[in-house]
Amino acid sequence: MTDPARIDQNRPGREPDGADTDAQGPRIGFLGPRGTFHEAALNTQDDLACAELVPFTTIQDVLAATAAGELDLGFCAIENAIEGTVTVTIDTLTQDVDLLIQREVVLDIRMALMAVPGTELADIHTVLSFPHALGQCRRYLRQTLGHATIESAPSTAEAARLVGEKRPPGVAAIGPSVAADLYDLEVVAIDIEDHPGNQTRFVAVAREGVPARSGHDKTSVVIYQKADAPGSLLTILQEFAARNINLSKLESRPTKRGLGDYCFVIDLDGHIGDELVADALRDLKSKQADVKFLGSYPAAGANSHEVRAEASESWRAAADWLDDLRAQIR
Secondary structure (H helix, E strand, O other): OOOOOEOOOOOOOOOOOOOOOOOOOOEEEEEOOOOOHHHHHHOOOHHHOOOEEEEEOOHHHHHHHHHOOOOOEEEEEEEEOOOEEOHHHHHHHHHHOOOEEEEEEEEEOOOEEEEOOOOOHHHOOEEEEOHHHHHHOHHHHHHHOOOOEEEEOOOHHHHHHHHHHHOOOOEEEEEOOHHHHHOOOEEEEEOOOOOOOOEEEEEEEEOOOOOOOOOOEEEEEEEEOOOOOOOHHHHHHHHHHOOOOOEEEEEEEEOOOOOOOEEEEEEEEOOOOOHHHHHHHHHHHHHOOEEEEEEEEEOOOOOHHHHHHHHHHHHHHHHHHHHHHHOOOO
């Protein structure tokens, strides 16, 4: 692939990604270079171990390449427990491309401050990282490195790569500690995120396809209002409340059509294959200006496998019960 957005594999100071041209697995684009949290999250997915991982410079480039058919999957961060929504991901999915979420992955995030070996905290005058990572460490930076200049980088690992390659004195990067090993840096401080339990949610997206119901699913949609009027949001929410559908996320995002024009991005419990979810979306599509379907996919998180197993067992028991009743029809 000749897309200039793809990270150059032959840069000095970078190890080759080891992509096998004969690999039988899918081609998956992610925010590079090597050593990002995106790559770490992908490495937790055992069924993607044979995939060819293709690093890109920006999240927009990952999604654009997926939409163009150059990749089988695009993999992007979409939400962080401290900083909230990764707006570049959600806005690109909402406004610029037509892709469907295939799965979500939740990764525990531990931030490290790294610099060239021998650097002390007192030596650091500049800190470089991805804006979301900087936001997750805002309190630490203010209290411990309040004198330092804060600068943005395309990704956490790219910040580490730049520091490791140029080796400027007094410049540090924030990112995963594995990046320190990759780019010949030393960890100056670990666990510098502002709050414990820091996690990031990632999504894998494709041009088409909806995963089958798993028994513990999530559906993501974008709803455009027919009119910005009192009670318009309530009208939308009532469709879900009337069917006892739980919403795990609700936020407004600008449509880019004009100041004050917003749409609602919603994550709800359930699958489009569920009768109640399908009925709610049907009604919303008929009553609102538009509904964009972003996907139905297995929900991640603690005990997700146990919840799916329990739901499957409950469904089988209910199916047996119904079959027994129908058998009595004369």
